[in-house]
Amino acid sequence: MLALAACRREAATGTASPQPDMQAQAAVLVARINRDYPALQADTSAAQWLSSTDINPDSERLAAAANARWLATLDDWRRQARRFDGKPLQAPTALALQRLRTLDATPAPQDARQRTELAALSARLQGLYGTGRACHADDTGQPDPRQCRDLRQLAQVLAGERDYAAQLQAWQDWHDLFAPMKRDYARMVELANVGARDNGFHDLGARWRSAQDPASSAEMQRLWEQVKPLYAQLHCYARTRLRKEYGDRGALPGGLLPAHLLGDMWAQDWSNAWDLLAPAGHDNALDVTTNLQRQYQADLEQQTRDVDDDDIDGQFAAERAAKLDIARQMTRRAEDFYVSLGLPQLPDGYWQRSRFLRPLERDVQCHASAWDMDFAGDVRTKMCIEPNEAALDTVYHELGHVYYYLSYVKQPALFQSGASDALHEAVGDTIVLALTPDYLRKAGLLDPPADPPTPKQQQAELIDAQLRMALMKVAPLPFDLLLDRWRWGVFDGSIPPSDYNAAWWKLRADYQGIAPALPRGGEFFDAGAKYHVAANMEYARYFLAGILQFQLYKALCDASGYRGELAACSFYGNADAGKKLRALLEAGGSAPWPQILQQATGSERIDASALLEYFAPLHAWLETQNQGQSCGWTSDAIQASAPPAKAASANAEAHAPGTASATAQ
Secondary structure, eight states: OHHHHHHHHHHHHTOOOOOOOHHHHHHHHHHHHHHHHHHHHHHHHHHHHHHHHSOSHHHHHHHHHHHHHHHHHHHHHHHHHGGGTTSOOOHHHHHHHHHHHTSOSSOOOSSHHHHHHHHHHHHHHHHHHHTOOEEEEOTTSSEEEEEEEOHHHHHHHHHHOOOHHHHHHHHHHHHHTTGGGHHHHHHHHHHHHHHHHHTTOSSHHHHHHHHHOTTHHHHHHHHHHHHHHHHHHHHHHHHHHHHHHHGGGGSBGGGBEETTSSSSTTSOOOGGGHHHHSOTTOOOTTOHHHHHHHHHHHHHHHHHTTSOTTOHHHHHHHHHHHHHHHHHHHHHHHHHHHHHTTOOOOOHHHHHHOBOSOOSSSOOOOSOEEEEOSSSSOEEEEOOOOSSHHHHHHHHHHHHHHHHHHHTTTSOGGGOSOSSHHHHHHHHHHHHHTOOHHHHHHTTSSOOOSSOOOHHHHHHHHHHHHHHHHHHHTTTHHHHHHHHHHHHHHHHTSSOGGGHHHHHHHHIIIIIOEEOSSOOOTTOOGGGGSHHHHTTOOOHHHHHHHHHHHHHHHHHHHHTTOOSOGGGOOOTTOHHHHHHHHHHHHHTTSSOHHHHHHHHHSOSSOOSHHHHHHTHHHHHHHHHHTTTSOOOOOSTTOOSSSOOOHHHHHHHHHTOTTSTTOOOO
16 A cells, blocks of 8 residues: 555656556555455355355355355456466465465356356255255155155165165165256356356366366376275175175176165265174274264263153253263364364364254254354364264364364465365374274273283284274275266366266266166266265365375374384374474465475375375285185176166156255255
8 A cells, every 4th residue: 555655646746657566566465365355254154154054045045145245256356366477476475376266166257147146056056955855755646744854864774774675765865856956057067167267277177176286187096096906905895795795786787886785875985884894703892883872872861860751852852962962072082182282172162153963943054064264263063963983083074174274373364274175184084093992992982802902803903993994094085086087077068967977977887886776867966966066065185185194194103203003003192293283284375285295294295105004904904805706897887878767757856946855965
């Protein structure tokens, strides 16, 4: 402002005014954005939080309006920043303007009407996903509200039941919901591509890849080739166990695994199928879920001690109180790990404003997420927590985001981000890797052994622990990669809407060795069964984080002074590991991510060698288990283009746009 005032005074006296220094102008713009960004962030986050925790037409409208304002402001900032393209700038200013280009996952078109339409579509797609119910028809052919199930209920069937037909029906019910969403999604892609081109990218996929690495496609393929042999052994082992349980139905032609039999709606995380995949003769000593449920039951008994058996309302209130108690206890345990590394306790506002349970009186988006509301310490998580191991791991993961938010809060607003999206995702997962059996016993989440274990028992426990971790960490890697490979094709036009489903299942067969047990024709939109598609959230970060977390984990173990088998390392309470982690978190996005990665791990390049070292004992064990088996798969036999089954078609038609049941989570 002083420079501008000086120019005006010179003009008034008739003195020739020199061109203002471009570096100074760019620095002024960055300073103004850093000043104004937090207030805009707070307004937008508040509307989005409301629309996620109380889904209704009003909250959806508020979220769309707030998002439109955010997109318009961001478009204005970027328009002003374009005049500095190609100009020599100081490194912090150039990095800040680079962060500005990649602030949003869906860049907005410059045209105001298109921008408003995109904001409304985004809110609608997420609202449709969040209120989803699969409803079967009654005798009149109309959806019967008494027979409706949401994602949580359908997922419980896949996770806990082993009846083939029941699992298949639950899987089909969920996926059939998404056919009506394809048209809105295709329009969203058109508008998002306009926004990407208006911001200097060929398409939205190019924009996403630029946020990770200009060569990220090739880099991710390199990383996948590193880990594919381990995944192939896990796939072969799982196929053998599924055949043992389900007979010929446990595998599909070409050696593909049926998508509905691995305990997860997307056949992504296989840990819910532990009862089928556990090593023969294992003693269940690592069953965290049983211990959590035991703690919940003890709390419930305490809550109901003074409630009459015939007091239904009192019993229900006691049950809700016990569920909230165990959810908070799980979160406190996760907080304790981070505090042990020298990070602060979570602020009071976190406990007051976070959502730990599914509410009774309104629809919510239960997909677990962490929120930085205002760049000033208002941090929250949103999750419908159940007392089981998968939820516990998710709590530790989400607090990784929260502590990242709290750690870089002193950075300028444009640097209040992870060094990369992948690093942001990797922090919490790194902590999950440190939840070794020894740590879990000390935390009261596993029972101590009755007697000192023999070497044979120690080896069995190691394989148990590694297999459990592989089902959570290795099994998802191909899905994490292919989801965006599919969207890159959608965004660049090589996969048109008519081919959405065929291309989706071809990639899932190629990378995962997974296929649907029923034909899924082009009228379906099965990719939309994943939240991140409806929300248009970039997903390759999870693949990169799946590799990075082991690299960071090894670096923290080394910093802690640990010397031993990598998989047995826990750095809980170690000050040196905490110091290294805090330096990473506090830096935020203030330097290019290879530089921050170098400081944290000693390497500027993401590499899977630490992951392979971690799982080396399991890899050798799997190869022994798979001896004599014909491993591998072929995607030639996938059934992606056959006409749908009659029941599937009827269910899809029952959930047309505009009806109460035309939604999915």
